[in-house]
Amino acid sequence: MLFTDYGWRASYVGQLKTAIYQTNSVATIIDLQHDAPVFNPRAASYLLASLINFVSTDAVVLAIVDPGVGNLARRPLVMKADGRWYVGPDNGLFNVIAKQAEQLAFWEIDWQPEQLTKTFHGRDLFAPVAAMLEMGESPEMTNLSTDEINFLDWPLELAEVIYIDDFSNALTGLRGDRVSTDMRIRLGERDVGFAETFSAVGEGEGFWYSNANGLVEIAVNQGQAALAYNLKIGDPVHMYLP
């Protein structure tokens, strides 16, 4: 199960898969998403958490989002949470899942490949480790305590736009089942109310709904919400009771 910010262009995803198959030639690889919020592990963390309930409970999730600032060589991390394995950098990407988990453990990866480039740890380090874990093998790694993990202070929900999809819908880091459907979202000088589905509002009308992964999402029926309301990833989302 792959979740990255690599994009579908170029050969980055292809090389990741090549590396996985080199270790485990019978791996089943699912591309969950390859346009996770670039340079934004925080937004990506809420997005990944919203997808994980639909993933097999014994899956190995290889997730990589470049933090974009500072040293790229974050501590390489393995997390086990409620049966699923997670492999990736210790930059906060797994933290929303971690906070919701009932069973949780962390390890730092000690295993080293024969050749480790400075700029493609996904292919050289994380992919083989994920492939080993899927085969039931255990790469060399050292147990970490929870308080050694970065960014575990992030809140369970994020009142921000965390992703904008191809239909120009804006996903937020808020959970739809934790807010009243009486609430509205202020978007600059306009605001939108709740609707259960697209067809419940008129053509061109904006609304928010609880999407198929449980997140509050801002949309326009047959329109383009992010364009219409000038929304981008990171914008704050103000919900209020009128």
Place this chain on the structure above:
Amino acid sequence: MLFTDYGWRASYVGQLKTAIYQTNSVATIIDLQHDAPVFNPRAASYLLASLINFVSTDAVVLAIVDPGVGNLARRPLVMKADGRWYVGPDNGLFNVIAKQAEQLAFWEIDWQPEQLTKTFHGRDLFAPVAAMLEMGESPEMTNLSTDEINFLDWPLELAEVIYIDDFSNALTGLRGDRVSTDMRIRLGERDVGFAETFSAVGEGEGFWYSNANGLVEIAVNQGQAALAYNLKIGDPVHMYLP
């Protein structure tokens, strides 16, 4: 075999595959196309029909194109046509294939998943049903007669642009083997004649040809036909004998 309008961005295709593997962990999934004409099951129906002859005769085809208007919750449909299974909404998407089929049957899906969201029937309902059919299992469903199916009055060919590819070639819903190569296509104030291949005309010259799937396609050698002739999906295509 997946044919959708989900696009490659976001996690929609990834979640579809996750749901298929949850039911059938050894499924072989082929992404046939994920940029079927958005909000246009009619154009998509001609496109899908042009691709189907190259698909294995025992394939399960999971096809989803959002009609964009009215209630999204169209009757969930299973069609069996000449050995292949088709799973998707009853919005016309399978109708061109149905009209060409020698053996044909329809069912309404009665099976229900434990959790059915309002906005992602592809993942929650259609994907598990397709996975069951590929395993040889039969989900609960009720036979439908042909006259209960929507839009079966669509013609066998469509004189419209049905798709524009990345090379800016414009595919039409017309069959190349049913028109004379003496015919020309009027495109605004210009028109183009037939050529067998790209290299048969000069650089920058427009022409039409019968593409590798049998459809009349408008192209420009080393150029961009849809841009040059200002073509978009749904534009009428006028063929005439000069």
Place this chain on the structure above:
Amino acid sequence: MLFTDYGWRASYVGQLKTAIYQTNSVATIIDLQHDAPVFNPRAASYLLASLINFVSTDAVVLAIVDPGVGNLARRPLVMKADGRWYVGPDNGLFNVIAKQAEQLAFWEIDWQPEQLTKTFHGRDLFAPVAAMLEMGESPEMTNLSTDEINFLDWPLELAEVIYIDDFSNALTGLRGDRVSTDMRIRLGERDVGFAETFSAVGEGEGFWYSNANGLVEIAVNQGQAALAYNLKIGDPVHMYLP
């Protein structure tokens, strides 16, 4: 292992895979890259060569890049180089790999499918041949001597931009391990020096580095090199010792 210029849109890649599975229903297909430089087998040849060391040594590589000019129906070629099979048109695409190979042989494909369209040899001819080779079967083909192969005079390195990725990094056809890190690259009126990684230079600063596949790559830390320096595929790359 697929390497093409088909793009992810439309059904071209999907049809290629469908054709492979028709011949070999248990094939393992990896999408290495589908946005190889369009109409540019020369640039693509250096790109493919940079990726090949990470590919399994018994892989079958199906590679297609349209030359864009002249007759599309180039001689269909099979190459075996250091254990790996390569299938595609004889347009130079495999030549950088050929020049580096210790064991090398070429064949012209004589095998013909029942139905061969004029415009989709990838699906009709190359895909089944690649699938047969992966199964250990041998399609009909005739040995060729090396001096019958097109474009084997291309140099081992190319001082040009050969690809621009989604992050606007510009890859060149030069090998990082064959140039001194004291060298600079002139880019119009500006120039950039070497840095080991992105984080070694300031935000917005340009540099060149040896990328994870060994190529000299021009980048800007948290910026967009190709945009900033107005680079496109085919632009010459001037390295010099200041």
